[in-house]
Amino acid sequence: MLSRTANNIYWLSRYMERAENLARILEVADRMSKMPNLEGEGHYSEWRSAMIISGCEPLFEESGLPADAVAIVDFIARSEENPSSIYCCIQAARENGRAVRTKLTTEMWETLNDTWLGLEQRWNDAKRRGEIRAFLDWVKERSTLFRGTLYGTMLRDEAYYFSRLGTFLERADNTARILDVKYHVLLPEGEDVGGGVDHYQWMTVLRAVSALRSYHYLYRENPKPWKIAELLVLRREMPRSLISCMGEIVANLEGLAEQYGGRSPSHRLAGKMFSELKFTSAEEVFQGGLHEFLTKFISRNNRLGEDITRDYMFTG
Helix, strand or coil: CCHHHHHHHHHHHHHHHHHHHHHHHHHHHHHHHCCCCCCCCHHHCHHHHHHHHHCCHHHHHHHCCCCCHHHHHHHHHCCCCCCCCHHHHHHHHHHHHHHCHHHCCHHHHHHHHHHHHHHHHHHHHHHHHCCHHHHHHHHHHHHHHHHHHHHHHCCCCHHHHHHHHHHHHHHHHHHHHHHHHHHHHHCCCCCCCCCHHHHHHHHHHHHHCCCHHHHHHHHCCCCCHHHHHHHHHHCCCCCCCHHHHHHHHHHHHHHHHHHHCCCCHHHHHHHHHHHHHHCCCHHHHHHHCHHHHHHHHHHHHHHHHHHHHHHHHCCC
């Protein structure tokens, strides 16, 4: 496969996953904004947390827009000035898909194209009715539908492996960011760890990664921060956990190794990261500091993405 084609397929899936993750982040902020006595927390508000998680804060500050809910939602969801907005992610996904149209199945292309064509109308309807959550749900549904068509119709060849790599690299980054920002930013000053606000926020984090019911099924007790961290970092049963994402990355890199008849530096780094998660306990994570652990993971995940690009998709 041409490196340019591999790059298009890889980023197509990354952008679709990123659009869904941004919708999840905005849903978290919206749910938390409904909590009494949280409005006006200023520098550490739930809306600032959404900007931090999405990585849009520096660009948003440069824009000079007011740091309120309406401006932040517009910036993350629809702004064409924000290359990481939901709108720009779906647009970029569609452009990458169009460039490799012959590598996609009919179902994949139709899902992707219909998502782009319906995006503007869905956004305008949601704004007019004041139902932003409906728009966010639609984005999540379209991303899920795209993954379903990919998984259900695509040949298990190199195109499939590159697509899955993009999905799980993006997902791992998002899970780590959501967990890290909650741990250090969201709880307002004067609120106790373990108090009502803290409990509600942790519940919202679980909802953000579709893990609330999974948590109750596995632990059968009210959410506790250290067990939530364990679930989202070290439990392979949880499809959005760091270890689950790394397991998928290793498996798809192995698929590429079989296709190309050899391994590369990205295989070694992915295998090392997966092994470290596999043989790490929650106690060890917290002893070394959860923030430090997640910061290191995000950095290494970014490096892994760079290694994969260099090994397979470098176009000069």
